[in-house]
Amino acid sequence: MAIRDRGKKKWQFAFGMPELIKAQRNLWIDQKRMEKPIIDDYEKEEFDQRICYALEHNLPIKVTIWTDGFSSDITGRIHYLNPISYQLRIELQRGEFRRINFGDVIDLSVVD
Numbered sequence: 001m002a003i004r005d006r007g008k009k010k011w012q013f014a015f016g017m018p019e020l021i022k023a024q025r026n027l028w029i030d031q032k033r034m035e036k037p038i039i040d041d042y043e044k045e046e047f048d049q050r051i052c053y054a055l056e057h058n059l060p061i062k063v064t065i066w067t068d069g070f071s072s073d074i075t076g077r078i079h080y081l082n083p084i085s086y087q088l089r090i091e092l093q094r095g096e097f098r099r100i101n102f103g104d105v106i107d108l109s110v111v112d
Contacts, residue, residue, distance in 0.1 A: 087099050
């Protein structure tokens with residue numbers, strides 16, 4: 001007596017439920033999220049000194065930003081610093097700018 005296997009048909013039900021696949025993807029993404037690190041006053045003061053140094057010598061900076069549980073790096077030159085709205089405008093390429101809030105910055109370094 002031969003065993004008759006159904007092949008791929010036995011797994012077909014899992015691909016018929018898009019909600020299950022979406023829930024699994026969201027679960028995997030949520031596992032990679034991190035909490036926002038706490039930046040103390042000494043680190044903020046050090047960030048200010050690095051910004052001033054980069055502005056004075058027109059050097060590029062590398063900024064690590066925390067956005068919704070994930071961090072990303074941005075490298076460019078400081079174009080404008082707005083102390084009223086607590087924003088930093090960075091020129092990524094010639095004519096391409098990006099605004100960054102001071103509250104989202106978790107690391108800042110000057111690229112020599």
